[in-house]
Amino acid sequence: MNCFECRQLSQTVRTAEAVCRQCGVGLCAEHLRVETTELHHPAGLGRSTSRLPARRIVCPVCEQAERSE
Ligand SMILES: [Zn+2]
Numbered sequence: 001m002n003c004f005e006c007r008q009l010s011q012t013v014r015t016a017e018a019v020c021r022q023c024g025v026g027l028c029a030e031h032l033r034v035e036t037t038e039l040h041h042p043a044g045l046g047r048s049t050s051r052l053p054a055r056r057i058v059c060p061v062c063e064q065a066e067r068s069e
């Protein structure tokens with residue numbers, strides 16, 4: 001699989017290293033956005049350090065779409 005963003009933006013081909021969880025496009029290291037769901041959990045109840053963050057990878061387009069909500 002190749003990076004969808006590289007194809008769209010500059011017509012170049014780069015090997016994808018991950019896949020956007022939202023829309024499923026292939027993403028190279030430059031275009032993938034790694035997020036952890038831990039950031040969205042409010043710390044509380046005295047157990048904030050016991051939870052391991054889950055990883056979540058999105059493309060720049062989906063990242064922007066989420067932030068505009
Ligand atoms: Zn790319």
Ligand SMILES: [Zn+2]
Nearest residue numbers: 020023059062
């Ligand atoms: Zn996406």
